[in-house]
Amino acid sequence: MSDATSFDVIVIGAGPGGYVFAIRAAQLGLKVACVEKRATLGGTCLNVGCIPSKALLHSSEHFEEALHKLADHGVNVGSVSLDLARMQARKDEVVSANVKGVEFLFKKNKITWIKGEARITAPGAVEVAGKSYAAKQIVIATGSSSIDLPGVTVDEKQIVTSTGALELDKVPGHLVVIGGGYIGLELGSVWRRLGAEVTVVEFLDRLVPTMDGETGKMFERVMSKQGIKSKLKTKVTGAKADETGVTLTLEPAAGGEAETLKADVVLVAIGRRANTEGLGLAEVGVALDERGRVITDHFATNIDGIWAIGDVITGPMLAHKAEEEGVALAELLAGQAGHVNYGVIPGVVYTWPEVASIGETEEQLKARGVAYKVGKFPFTANARARAMGDTDGFVKILADATTDRVLGAHIIGPDAGTLIAEIAIAMEFGASSEDIARTCHAHPSLNESVKEAALAVEGRALHI
Ligand SMILES: Cc1cc2nc3c(=O)[nH]c(=O)nc-3n(C[C@H](O)[C@H](O)[C@H](O)COP(=O)(O)OP(=O)(O)OC[C@H]3O[C@@H](n4cnc5c(N)ncnc54)[C@H](O)[C@@H]3O)c2cc1C
Numbered sequence: 001m002s003d004a005t006s007f008d009v010i011v012i013g014a015g016p017g018g019y020v021f022a023i024r025a026a027q028l029g030l031k032v033a034c035v036e037k038r039a040t041l042g043g044t045c046l047n048v049g050c051i052p053s054k055a056l057l058h059s060s061e062h063f064e065e066a067l068h069k070l071a072d073h074g075v076n077v078g079s080v081s082l083d084l085a086r087m088q089a090r091k092d093e094v095v096s097a098n099v100k101g102v103e104f105l106f107k108k109n110k111i112t113w114i115k116g117e118a119r120i121t122a123p124g125a126v127e128v129a130g131k132s133y134a135a136k137q138i139v140i141a142t143g144s145s146s147i148d149l150p151g152v153t154v155d156e157k158q159i160v161t162s163t164g165a166l167e168l169d170k171v172p173g174h175l176v177v178i179g180g181g182y183i184g185l186e187l188g189s190v191w192r193r194l195g196a197e198v199t200v201v202e203f204l205d206r207l208v209p210t211m212d213g214e215t216g217k218m219f220e221r222v223m224s225k226q227g228i229k230s231k232l233k234t235k236v237t238g239a240k241a242d243e244t245g246v247t248l249t250l251e252p253a254a255g256g257e258a259e260t261l262k263a264d265v266v267l268v269a270i271g272r273r274a275n276t277e278g279l280g281l282a283e284v285g286v287a288l289d290e291r292g293r294v295i296t297d298h299f300a301t302n303i304d305g306i307w308a309i310g311d312v313i314t315g316p317m318l319a320h321k322a323e324e325e326g327v328a329l330a331e332l333l334a335g336q337a338g339h340v341n342y343g344v345i346p347g348v349v350y351t352w353p354e355v356a357s358i359g360e361t362e363e364q365l366k367a368r369g370v371a372y373k374v375g376k377f378p379f380t381a382n383a384r385a386r387a388m389g390d391t392d393g394f395v396k397i398l399a400d401a402t403t404d405r406v407l408g409a410h411i412i413g414p415d416a417g418t419l420i421a422e423i424a425i426a427m428e429f430g431a432s433s434e435d436i437a438r439t440c441h442a443h444p445s446l447n448e449s450v451k452e453a454a455l456a457v458e459g460r461a462l463h464i
Pocket residue numbers: 012013014015016017018019035036037038042043044045046048049050051053116117118119141142143144162163183275278279309310311312317318319320321322350
C-alpha cells in the first residue's frame with residue numbers, strides 16, 4: 001500500500017458523525033481518510049436534513065410574520081407575496097455554504113476525501129471505485145434513509161420523502177404528511193405557512209409520541225390552532241397517484257372501515273432506517289440488530305478494528321448525538337477516554353413555538369418509580385415573551401424529590417431549542433433545581449422562564 005492509500009483510520013460517511021470524527025481524529029494526530037459517495041460533504045444533515053429544513057423554516061416564518069404578525073407591531077409592509085423560487089434558491093445557498101465549510105475543514109485538517117461508495121472487504125481493507133485502501137481502523141458512519149411505507153411508492157414529486165418535500169417548486173393545495181414525528185411536523189409547518197392545507201396522519205394516538213405527555217398535549221393544541229389537522233390512530237394502507245393528485249386509503253389503526261383522503265402531495269415521514277446495505281457487512285461478519293442497525297459496545301462492533309457511530313447505531317437519530325459519538329470515538333482511538341452522556345442529549349422540534357426536551361419525561365420517571373417534583377412556568381408570565389408577542393408555552397423542570405437533582409426538562413415556547421442548552425449544562429454538572437434558581441439570569445430574557453420554573457420546583461416562583 002502506498003502512502004496515498006494507507007491510513008490510520010478510514011471513516012465511511014461524511015455526515016455529522018463521520019466528518020466530526022475525521023476532524024477530531026486528525027486533530028489528535030491520526031492519518032485520516034473519509035469516504036463519501038454523495039457529491040458533497042456533510043451527509044444527510046447538511047445536504048437534505050437539518051440545514052435545508054431550518055433554512056425553509058426560517059424563511060417561511062418570515063413570510064408568516066409579514067402576512068399576519070408585523071402589523072400588530074406597527075410595521076405595515078403592504079401586500080405580501082411569495083417568491084418560492086427565491087426561497088428555495090436561498091436554501092440551496094445556505095446548504096452550499098455549509099458543505100463547502102466542511103470541505104475547507106477537511107483541507108485545514110489534512111483529511112483525505114475519497115470520493116465514491118465504500119465496501120469493507122476485510123477488517124482493515126476498504127474498496128472504493130475498484131481501488132483498495134488500507135487502514136488500522138475502520139469506522140462505519142453511513143447514517144440513515146427514509147423508511148418506505150408498503151403500498152405507498154415514493155416518486156419524489158407527488159409522493160415524497162423529506163428530501164422531495166424540501167424541493168417542491170409549488171405550494172401544494174393539500175399536503176398530507178404520513179407520520180406525526182418531528183420531521184413531518186417541521187416540514188408540514190413550512191408548507192402550511194406558505195399556504196398549503198396540511199393534514200398529518202399518525203398511527204399512534206398522539207403526535208411526537210416520545211414527548212413528555214403534558215408538553216405533547218400542548219403541542220397538539222398549538223399545531224391545531226395553527227391549522228395543522230391531525231388524524232390520529234389511523235393507518236395509511238395505500239396510495240394511488242395520477243394527474244389529479246394522490247388518493248390515500250386510510251383505516252383506523254385498530255382496524256375498521258376504510259376511507260379515502262385526497263392530497264396534492266404526500267410526504268412519507270414514518271421514520272428512518274440504518275444504511276448498511278452494500279457495505280459488505282454480512283461478508284465481513286459485522287452483526288446487526290433486529291432493526292438493521294450495527295450492534296456496538298462503546299462503538300466497537302463484534303469485529304476487531306471495525307467501529308460504528310451515528311444514525312447507523314442505536315440511540316436518537318440526531319446530528320448532535322452523531323457528533324458527540326464522533327468525538328468520543330476519535331478520542332478512544334487516540335488512546336484517550338472518549339465518552340458520551342446519553343442521559344443529556346437535547347431533542348428539539350423546530351416548529352414555532354419550538355419544543356425542546358432533555359433527560360426524562362414524567363411518564364418515564366413514573367415508570368421507574370422515581371419520586372420527583374415539578375416546577376412549571378408559562379411564557380405568558382415572562383416579560384420578554386410578552387414584548388415579543390410569543391407567549392404560547394411553558395418551561396417544565398423535573399427534579400428528584402429527595403436530592404433536588406434535575407432529571408429532565410421540557411420546554412414548549414419561543415426559542416425553546418436555545419433555552420434547553422442552559423439545562424443541558426446544568427444537568428452535565430449534576431445541578432439541583434436550586435442551583436438554577438439561584439443563578440442570576442438577565443432581565444428581560446426568555447431564560448428567566450427557566451429560572452422561574454426552577455424556583456417553582458419549591459413552590460416559590462416570583463412572577464406568577
Ligand atoms: C429532513 C430532516 C431534518 C432533520 N433535522 C434535524 C435537526 O434539526 N436536528 C438534528 O439533530 N437532526 C436532524 N435530522 C437528523 C440528522 O440529519 C441525522 O441524525 C444525522 O445526519 C446523522 O448523521 P450521520 O453522520 O450518522 O449520518 P448521515 O448524515 O446520514 O451521513 C451519512 C453519510 O454516509 C454516506 N454513505 C452511506 N453509505 C456510504 C458508502 N457505502 N460509501 C460512502 N458513503 C456512504 C451518505 O451518502 C451520507 O452522506 C434531520 C433529518 C432529516 C431527514
